Amino acid sequence: MRSTIIVKIGTSSLTQPETGELALSTITSLAETLCQLRRESYNVILVSSGAVGFGCACLQLTERPKSISFKQAIASVGQVRLMRVYDDVFTTLQQPIAQVLLTRSDFIQRSRCLNVYNTLQELLSLGVVPVVNENDTVAVDELKFGDNDMLSALVASLVKAETLFLLTDVDSLYSADPRYVANAKPIPLISSMEELNALQIETGNSSSKWGTGGMMTKITAARIATTVGIRTVITEGCNPWNIVKILQGEAIGTHFAPHPEPKSARNHWIIYGLVPGCKLYLDCGAVTAITKNGKSLLAEGINTVEGVFDANDSVQLCNKYGTEIARGLVNYSSQELKKICGCCSDDITSILGYEGTETVIHRDNLILI
Numbered sequence: 001m002r003s004t005i006i007v008k009i010g011t012s013s014l015t016q017p018e019t020g021e022l023a024l025s026t027i028t029s030l031a032e033t034l035c036q037l038r039r040e041s042y043n044v045i046l047v048s049s050g051a052v053g054f055g056c057a058c059l060q061l062t063e064r065p066k067s068i069s070f071k072q073a074i075a076s077v078g079q080v081r082l083m084r085v086y087d088d089v090f091t092t093l094q095q096p097i098a099q100v101l102l103t104r105s106d107f108i109q110r111s112r113c114l115n116v117y118n119t120l121q122e123l124l125s126l127g128v129v130p131v132v133n134e135n136d137t138v139a140v141d142e143l144k145f146g147d148n149d150m151l152s153a154l155v156a157s158l159v160k161a162e163t164l165f166l167l168t169d170v171d172s173l174y175s176a177d178p179r180y181v182a183n184a185k186p187i188p189l190i191s192s193m194e195e196l197n198a199l200q201i202e203t204g205n206s207s208s209k210w211g212t213g214g215m216m217t218k219i220t221a222a223r224i225a226t227t228v229g230i231r232t233v234i235t236e237g238c239n240p241w242n243i244v245k246i247l248q249g250e251a252i253g254t255h256f257a258p259h260p261e262p263k264s265a266r267n268h269w270i271i272y273g274l275v276p277g278c279k280l281y282l283d284c285g286a287v288t289a290i291t292k293n294g295k296s297l298l299a300e301g302i303n304t305v306e307g308v309f310d311a312n313d314s315v316q317l318c319n320k321y322g323t324e325i326a327r328g329l330v331n332y333s334s335q336e337l338k339k340i341c342g343c344c345s346d347d348i349t350s351i352l353g354y355e356g357t358e359t360v361i362h363r364d365n366l367i368l369i
């Protein structure tokens with residue numbers, strides 16, 4: 001069976017730093033590299049940013065737009081151009097491609113997530129290279145990825161990729177931002193997340209002129225991917241042939257080793273398919289029952305319900321200080337939970353007027369953080 005490689009390329013690598021015009025030689029070289037990987041029997045998914053950057057170049061805008069609606073409009077202009085360029089280059093190389101635009105919601109609802117999985121699998125078995133981007137034009141603010149690093153990690157987890165490559169405008173992760181810290185040191189290998197924490201890497205808030213998120217979002221993506229056993233590599237986008245060399249064992253860029261005991265895809269989804277902002281605040285008894293005694297969460301242990309969610313959504317569980325202790329799949333919607341929180345399980349039927357389940361989150365659907 002073919003292994004799957006995910007390659008994410010950022011705006012900073014697809015555009016000229018000063019003008020924002022497209023970096024055609026990088027795009028061509030990237031396409032040649034991905035075709036080579038296909039010949040070497042890999043499945044390949046490209047996660048490409050650039051819609052906003054290309055849209056700005058099309059409309060001769062010299063600054064990245066700030067307001068959401070403006071950015072969404074610009075992205076719809078740029079996405080067409082981006083795909084036209086990819087289609088021209090890949091078609092010349094006789095490699096069919098597909099456009100797949102995703103939103104955060106596609107990963108939150110398990111049924112949609114499975115649809116995305118099935119479509120990607122069909123495309124890969126047809127020998128197509130899917131080109132994935134966030135569907136910027138429809139994504140609402142509170143449900144946005146905002147950056148494609150996170151999107152690429154979730155796609156990699158979904159298809160159980162072998163390696164995730166994050167291509168950017170620096171050749172590796174450094175101890176601090178090399179654009180501002182002259183003696184910043186490159187980091188070739190991160191063996192575990194504990195090691196990463198100990199290194200105390202400085203990322204600041206800085207990204208390149210056209211990029212979003214900077215190194216922080218790439219580290220988060222690496223955390224997500226390595227948790228499910230996917231090796232992650234940060235390397236420079238202007239030299240895509242390095243991907244082939246890295247797969248042949250050369251030590252180029254920063255390698256994040258996969259976790260030796262990866263989480264199952266379902267547990268991973270409970271953690272990362274979460275609806276942002278939906279929280280249950282628990283009393284001390286419930287916190288102890290869950291964290292120390294491995295129990296399910298009952299309605300009587302919930303003090304407060306925050307956010308709007310449906311039954312089967314993934315929510316955060318917090319102690320009374322607001323610290324997250326676990327995540328899990330709820331058996332009730334937020335509307336129902338607001339009526340039954342703090343109540344004894346025996347009273348649920350009379351309060352709701354229909355029979356509900358005894359547990360709010362069953363222990364099998366609960367992951368401690």
Ligand SMILES: Nc1ncnc2c1ncn2[C@@H]1O[C@H](COP(=O)(O)OP(=O)(O)O)[C@@H](O)[C@H]1O
Pocket residue numbers: 009010011012013167168169170172173174175176177178179201202203204206207208209210211212213214215216
């Ligand atoms: N510790 C660090 N090591 C390397 N680069 C860093 C670090 N901290 C911040 N950066 C910045 O991150 C930028 C890359 O992020 P970004 O602009 O979002 O790229 P992309 O468009 O590829 O996603 C680099 O240009 C660099 O200045």
Ligand SMILES: N[C@@H](CCC(=O)OP(=O)(O)O)C(=O)O
Pocket residue numbers: 009010011012048049050051052053075133134136146147148149210211212213214
């Ligand atoms: N969906 C956006 C991606 C924004 C983004 O993540 O940019 P980058 O940090 O350059 O990868 C776009 O296509 O412009």
